[in-house]
Amino acid sequence: MKLPTDIYEIMDRLNGYGYEAFLVGGAVRNILLNLEVKDYDITTNAKPSELVGLFKKTILTGVRFGTVTVVINSRSYEITTYRRDYEYLDSRRPSVVRFSDELEEDLTRRDFTINAICMDKEGNVIDPLNGMEDINNRIIRAIGNPDTRFKEDALRMMRAIRLMSEIEFTIDENTLSSITANASSISYISAERIQNELNKILLSRKPSLGLFKMMETGMLGTIIPEIIPCVGFQQFSSYHDQDVFSHTMIVLDNTSPKLEIRLAALFHDIDKPNCLTIDENGEGHFYGHHIESARISKEVLKRLKYSNDVIEKVYRLIRYHPLKEINIGDKGVKRFINKVGKDNLEDMFNLNYADIMGKSTYKGIAKLKNMEERTQQIINRHEPLNLKDLEIKGKDIKELGIHEGPLIGEILDRLMTLVFDNPEDNNREKLIQYVKEMMKENPLD
Template identity: 45%
Template sequence: MKIETTKDVSFILDTLNKNNFEAYIVGGCVRDSLLKRQLRDWDITTSALPEEIIKLFDKTIPTGIKHGTVTVVINKENYEVTTYRIDGEYSDNRHPDEVVFTRSLKEDLSRRDFTVNALAYNEVEGLVDMFNGIEDLKNKTIRCVGDPNKRFTEDALRMLRAIRFACQLRFSIEKDTYEAIGSNYHLLKNVSSERIRDELDKILMSPVPSRGIIMLQETKLLDNIIPELNESVGFDQKNPHHDKNVFDHIMAVLDNSIESLPVRLGALLHDIGKPRTFTIDKKGIGHFYGHNIVSAEMSEVILKRLKYDNATIKKVLIIVTEHMSAYNNMKNKTLKKFISRVGVENLDDLFELQIADSKGHKKNADYSPILKRKNDVKKILDNGEPFTVSQLKITGDDLIKLGVKPGKEIGVVLKDLLEKVMEKPELNTKEKLLDIAKNKFR
C-alpha cells in the first residue's frame, strides 16, 4: 500500500533515514490519505531526539521541544516533527505530568487515542499498523488504543474527539469505547472551555451534526457543555404545528441548516428557551410566548461560558432573537425597520435559520413566505432604499445650520426624516429633506 507524500515531506523522512533514524508520517494524515480525504497537515514522528532533529535541518523552530516537537521549515512551509515518546501519568486529565523520549515506535503508537490514528507510514517499510487500525477503518469504527478508560482518564478531551471523529468520518463508536465515555463523562469538567468549544464546532460542522449532539446527550457529556439543552429532551410541545418534541425538533433544524457555524449554533440554541416559557391554553394546546427572547438570553450565557468571540455571539443572538419574525404582505417601511434591526450582514444567516426551522416542523413544510421575504429585502437593498439614518442625504451639520440645537434634538429630527424617507424613498435628496426640516421649524 503506497501513500503519496509531498516532496518536502519525503525530504524530511529521507534526511532522517539517511542519518540512521527512523521516521514516519503518522496519525491523521495517514488515516485521511487512506480514506482519500483532503489533508490539512503532515505529522512526522521519529526516533531522533529534538536536538538531533535541529542539527539535521537548516531552519527549525523549537515549538514544543519540551514534548519532543520541533517545527522544520522547508520552502517556507512548517512541518511538525516529534520524537517517539512515552507519556507519564495524567494527574489533571489533560496533560502528562512528564514526557519520556523513546526509540520505540510501538511505545509511541501505544499512547495514541484511537486505532485509526495510530497508523504510521514511510516509503521504505510501508504501512505500520500495530493496533488493527486498518480493520477499524474498513469497518468504519472508532476504537481506543488499549483500555478506553485509561485513554479517557489520561485526556478527557478524547471523549469529545471520539464523537467528533465519528461525526466527521460517519463512523460508529465501538461498544466498549462508547460505554467508557458514559462512565467517564464527569472528567470533561477538567478540560478548558476553549478546547471543548473547538471540538463542539467540529461536531456542528459535520455532515449530520445531530448525531454528535445526540451522542453527547446519551453519554452525559452534554452535562458539561450545554446542560440547558437537556431540558428540551422529550419535552412534548402539545401543539398541532409540531410533530416532534422540542429536542427532536432542534435536531431536525440543525440537520437542515447550511454549513455555517453561526447558523448551526443558532439552530442548536434557537428553541432552547421553550421549556422555560411553556404554557397551556384552555383547549390544551401548548404555547411558548417569548421563547425567542428567553432563548437568546440563555444563548448569551452559554456562548460566553464556551468562550466564543464577541462577533459570533452577537450574530447568533440576533438570529435567535429574530427567528420568529414574520413580515408577510407587510409594507416596505416595516420591512426596512426589520432590515435595520437585524443588520444587512446578518440577514442571510437569519433567513437560512428560518428556512431550516420551517423544515424542522413537519415534512413538506412550506417555507415560500421566507423566500418571498428574502426577495422583497433584496429588492430594497438593490434599489438602495434607505433604512438607516446614515443613508439620509442630510447630516446633523446641515440641521445645525438650520438652527436645530446640537444634541438629542438632532437625533429626533433625523429619525423623523428617516420615517418619512422609508415610506417615500424619493424624498431622500438633500434639497427635499432640508425643505421638510425647514417647514418643521417654522
C-alpha cells in the same frame, strides 16, 4: 499514493541523517479512507534538539511535549519525537514527558487505534495496534484501557464523538461506556479546546450524530446544561411532531455548514421549555422564546470563548428568526432588513428553511420564499436600510448643538423611520432641517 513534496523533503532529510520518520494520526487515517487530508503530522526518533539542527526554520512552541513545528515553503508541519507519557494530573496534559526510541511505545500512548497507524514515504503501513481492522469495520476504539486514555486527556472523549460525526464510524461499546462514566471530567478542559471540538462537530456532514451522542453520554449537558430541558420536551403543536431537542437536531442537519448558522440552529429554541403556553384548543405556543433563546446563546457562547463577532451574529439570527414580517408591507420588510443586517439575510433565510424542515408540515415554504423575494426586491432598489445609509451622521447632529449620545441615537432612529417611509428624503439638507424642526418642537425632552 502521492504525498505533498514538502512531506517527502522532511522525511528524506530525517532518513538521510539516520532517523526514522513516519506519517501518523489523522493524515494516515484519512488517506486510507480516501478523505481530504488537512494536516500532516510526522513522528520520529529524532529528539527536538536534533530536529532544530536539521531544518532552517522551526517553531518551538510545543517543544516541551516533544513537538517541533517545521516551516517549509510557508507551510507548517508538526514533527513529534517518539515518547512515553507519565502521570497526567489534570486530565489535560502529562505532568512529565519522556522520549522513547521505540515507535510502538509511542503509538500505545495515542488516543484511538485508527489514529495509531503509521506510513513511511513509500506508502508502507505500520499497524501494530490493528487500527486497519477497526477502519475496515468502521469502529472508533480507544487504545488499551479507555478509562486511562480519557483520564490522560478528557478532550479525547469529545474527539471520539467528533470523529464519529465526521467519518460516521461507530464508537465501540467499551469506549462509549467509558465516555459516559467519565463525561463530567470534560469540565477540566479549557473553553477554547472544547469550542474547537464543538465547532468540528457542528460543521460535520451530519452534526446531529455527534450531538445526540454527546447528550446520551452526558457530555453535552456538562458543557451546555441550559439545553438539557429541551430533551423530551413536547411542543403540543400541530406544526411539530418532535420534542424540542430532536427538532433542533433536524434543523442543524438541514442548515448550510457555516459556523454562525449552525450555532444559531443549536440555540434557536433553547428557551422553549420556559415559554410554553397552551390555548383553549390544546395548541402549544412559545411567545417570546426567540428573545430569551438569543439571550441564552450570548451567555453560553461567551462562556465558551467565542469571538464577539460570532456571538453578535448568532444573537441576531436567533432574535429575529420568527419571520412574523411575512404578511406586512414594505416598511416592515425594511425594518426586518435593518434589524437582521443585509449581510446576514442569506444566513437568516437558510436558518428559516431548515427550521421548516424540522416541522411536521412544510406549508410555510411558499411564504418564506415570498419574504425572501421581497427583501431582495427592496435591496435592489438601493433605498436606505440602516444608519450607515443615512446621509446624515452623528457628527452632523453634534454640530447642531446636541451632544448627548443617547439623544443623538434617538434622533438617528427617528430619521431612519422617516426615510423608511420616504426614501427620497434621504438628503443631508432635508435631514438637517428635520432635526432643527425636532429641536424647535422639543419632543425629545
